Amino acid sequence: MTTPQTRTPPPAAIRPGPAPWQRRFYEVIFEADTPAGKTFDVALLALILLSVAVVMLESVDNATLGEMHPRLRAWLRGIEWGITVLFTLEYLARIACVARPSRYVLSFFGLVDLLAVLPTYLGLFVSGTHVLATVRTLRLLRVFRVFKMGQHVSEANALLKALRRTWPKITVFLSVIFCAIVILGTVMYLIERDHGSGFDSIPRSVYWAIVTMTTVGYGDIAPRTIAGQSLAAVIMLFGYAIIIVPTGLFSAEVMNYARPPAGPPPGARTCPRCDAARHDAEARYCNRCGERLGEPAAD
Amino acid sequence: MTTPQTRTPPPAAIRPGPAPWQRRFYEVIFEADTPAGKTFDVALLALILLSVAVVMLESVDNATLGEMHPRLRAWLRGIEWGITVLFTLEYLARIACVARPSRYVLSFFGLVDLLAVLPTYLGLFVSGTHVLATVRTLRLLRVFRVFKMGQHVSEANALLKALRRTWPKITVFLSVIFCAIVILGTVMYLIERDHGSGFDSIPRSVYWAIVTMTTVGYGDIAPRTIAGQSLAAVIMLFGYAIIIVPTGLFSAEVMNYARPPAGPPPGARTCPRCDAARHDAEARYCNRCGERLGEPAAD
């Protein structure tokens, strides 16, 4: 009886329109329970991956692949345009078959569906921006959801809840880190700026501080003076010591979330005669005095 | 009744002076409950960000931005000086309107407010040091605090508590790491010094060991010999294996901190005769003196 709680219903439900053709379309496009719906989703998945691959391939420069055959380039463009047109039609179909189009259009996936087609058209006016079509990968989240992953969605929600509860703490934490990064970056700038080691401005030093604190460490900017390297070492050990903070906070948060609540379990009842508490939800008789308890049906 | 405990009152409270104008100033400058106070804080926030941005922009060298127009440079200097003067006046105003100026001046934020204005003046004598004005970012912490983030402060305190409790353990841990780093750095120096791979002194090798242990890994110094690379691999796996230690310690600490106190369980009762507490909800007799307790129905 408690499992439904874990399945969080969508905040603003999107429903098919009244007309029968709308319902039929809706079943195919939005759901995956019918064979047609499943086929549609698989096709969609394939198209998304294909189109993203095409866009990426287009961007691979000649230096890497050797002069691409112009025909191949034409083919890629053609495929991308074809898929874009299909996605546009699908988008219109989705709008057509839902009860409240506005509600769909403004939903997360509604916006994603729109963003998925815009870049290609935008590319007609602003050259090069069509590569933004890779935003289509976001559509994978829908398919990923539609498939057999109902509980995953609820898990994602649980994840978000835990993150949201941890967020304030982490915000405090990050804002302190932010100050440390700005100030340490400035000091490193003062120390290293005249040694051609890449600290040629405060923003760049701050960038270096972030690269270092997060232990990414590109090495494109690295201290050379003894003083700079000493301070850098301190910063690293500092960053090494503090990465534990958000991890610990979040782990504890997830733990508390996973832990069963203290006190009597949900649905525990008390005996009307001897007041012994903590009878579990299915108990029919008091386990102290044998008194008959109210029917479990009661709760 | 326990929530107040989480709100830690400031150790040395800063209060407005007796004069009415002092109280009025105090409301505006130190508090954010009145519209005037809120406006003041927002303006302060904007000024801080602006001044930090200006200082950073000034430091951006010509190589990056192209020869800056001298007028722009003059503008930046002007803005910085203007803000510095404003901050100086604000600092004096804060001193003027509190009851015990010394208490404010020596408080954390009092020192920060002073440090926020000093570098610019210092820059008049020691060229270049004015960039230290970025220390102003620390002032953000105040605004950040003044706004609606009361509980964040208490969270920060909880964080600090947990960190402080974990600190001794982590100190032991880090001191062992320190020894390991010094010794391993020396060995790497012996192995690599003649191969022009950057290990040209023990301090530098130690710096490398820190860069490696913390998984920052710039690559400006990297072993080239088989022996050096083998030892480096061991060091990495070692560092990889030990980063878990502080994280685990801190997580556990936060957990214990988050766990409900071991005190009397919910529904615990006290004996009317001997006041022995901690009788669980089902207890019928005092387990100290045998006195019959009120019926569990009582709770």
Next chain:
Amino acid sequence: MTTPQTRTPPPAAIRPGPAPWQRRFYEVIFEADTPAGKTFDVALLALILLSVAVVMLESVDNATLGEMHPRLRAWLRGIEWGITVLFTLEYLARIACVARPSRYVLSFFGLVDLLAVLPTYLGLFVSGTHVLATVRTLRLLRVFRVFKMGQHVSEANALLKALRRTWPKITVFLSVIFCAIVILGTVMYLIERDHGSGFDSIPRSVYWAIVTMTTVGYGDIAPRTIAGQSLAAVIMLFGYAIIIVPTGLFSAEVMNYARPPAGPPPGARTCPRCDAARHDAEARYCNRCGERLGEPAAD
């Protein structure tokens, strides 16, 4: 009674054949309880390490070791071939002495044993592929298992269980990361492609995004423009903030796993009439049918 549960019996048990010579072989080859079996395993361990070392040494190019003496090269080849032949014979012996050869051949270690000998033979036809013989290291897992590490296997299973339970959550998490990486990589490509900083195609930018998000940070590709470095900084802080998610999830999972099962508490009893279980230690009456339970003294 619950400890056996922790020891997971192999899904498809591999047993010796009926003939006595099979049983004898089986004892030596598959088990490690007899002196002969122990000796065999130690020899196997030594051979595996030796052969992997040989293959690695062969691959060390002249630039590093100086022109290897042709005789040394011949020796290495000889040793590798010798070990390969031995492993082949061992493989056949294993097939010969088990009851159901197919079951062994298709088992994990059966496949590993086959893969351990194939590359050398494959090297006869496709030059260079013989180095794949390093896949033999997988055989170490068997020896490692055969030795005194029975409980380690069960620990590994516990590990896998926890991982499997955490997997769905982490899948959701990683798929979101995947989208972020693709999109951020595309944006970085748009920003940096004309600055010769290595972002010369979307796949490469995505590769960079992965290198950055995972805090590996080679530095072979690194942003140079202010805009690129700013976005990179955001990506790093983002990656820094999210690495806590899987860690927290897994820690919590292991914790719950380590926590005593939610099943009947120690000392729980079963009703003699209706067999309802889960009565706690103090229960006097069955909470299903009201039947009087044996005195708690019973346990």
Next chain:
Amino acid sequence: MTTPQTRTPPPAAIRPGPAPWQRRFYEVIFEADTPAGKTFDVALLALILLSVAVVMLESVDNATLGEMHPRLRAWLRGIEWGITVLFTLEYLARIACVARPSRYVLSFFGLVDLLAVLPTYLGLFVSGTHVLATVRTLRLLRVFRVFKMGQHVSEANALLKALRRTWPKITVFLSVIFCAIVILGTVMYLIERDHGSGFDSIPRSVYWAIVTMTTVGYGDIAPRTIAGQSLAAVIMLFGYAIIIVPTGLFSAEVMNYARPPAGPPPGARTCPRCDAARHDAEARYCNRCGERLGEPAAD
């Protein structure tokens, strides 16, 4: 009564010899309770830091510091020799004033004290090895212990306990990683060896795999081909996903260590009349039927 347990007594106690002068020496050298002892320890601490600093400074090459004045070099050598002689005398004094010299010599700190003086003498025969004198940093651990950090030692022990309990699991984990690293390194070698990207031998590729898995990422070796970068990306995500494993295991271990044991608390008793269990250690009467329990003194 349980606190003493936390203070782990040294396995093999080192005691002063019978003679009064031995006891006096022992107080000064081994203990820090008397003013003399404290002074001695502070002096020791200073000497250790000084000598390590000297050894490091000596190693700083001319390229960095400019041609060092020969007299400075002589001074450094002199200081190092002086400290070495002092440490030698101290070592002999320690041997002289303990009851069982062998027990001290073979103790951890006994070996450290010996290792602290050997390198300088060794440097007379094998040039350059005297830099190993940095092993003296290990002596800091003693001073660190002698000071006011009694409980830190016990904390270190608790740490070691938790680590030891987690070790088997982590061993299994690391051995699997080891196999993955060897095999992936080999594959990368096959893919990248002809592209001058540094994968010029399997050991080097394995080294690269370790550098990548541990997210150190020097960048001195980095894949260039599309195939290599794709595999590298997989390796990184893999390493990113698995670093959570040991962390989770260790956190859980520390948690379980910190958590109060499940089941009836230690010293819980059962009522002789109604068999109600879980009376805490101080209970005098059964909280079910009021029966008098055995005196708590009993346990």
